[in-house]
Amino acid sequence: AQKITQTQPGMFVQEKEAVTLDCTYDTSDPSYGLFWYKQPSSGEMIFLIYQGSYDQQNATEGRYSLNFQKARKSANLVISASQLGDSAMYFCAMREPNQAGTALIFGKGTTLSVSS
């Protein structure tokens, strides 16, 4: 079973609008971390935002916020006031500390296209 599910292969948004990228996860570990990364066409993986499973408040970093709904096991990324430079692929990922290697498990990604 997939541990990280991103159901939107592609999303389209106009400049200055907000957009939500969906992510659901599956884990039985009470302690875990959720990440969002941005991968522009140049290929690098850019860390955007992190949410810990015990964090009481939703994480925010500038125009990025993470809508964390623990009971629903969802960790959606909200980008406010979209910019042309936000056009990229976005990956949701999870890290479980008790799993061997503590590596990230990634979703399949969502391609975001921002138009003017």
Place this chain on the structure above:
Amino acid sequence: DTAVSQTPKYLVTQMGNDKSIKCEQNLGHDTMYWYKQDSKKFLKIMFSYNNKELIINETVPNRFSPKSPDKAHLNLHINSLELGDSAVYFCASSRFLRLNEQFFGPGTRLTVL
């Protein structure tokens, strides 16, 4: 200041060759990783390396071997390259059991002809 660096950025080689990709981090992290991103952009862990303990993803062929001369470096050696090895390989690093950070290198695009 580069946090996680990889060399080379591009690697084009013939089938059957042996090649290496180097990774260095200057973050003082104690855990390093190699991920593979396939042609469909799916990212999957290949190896985790912490305090000389190697965790191998069981799906990785034994032609792939990580080598860590010290905490700041984790190189990836690939023997007898195959066409299916063509991908982008990312190195990453973090602090062991610190949940809130993992930083990636710029990636190495490997093309096997």
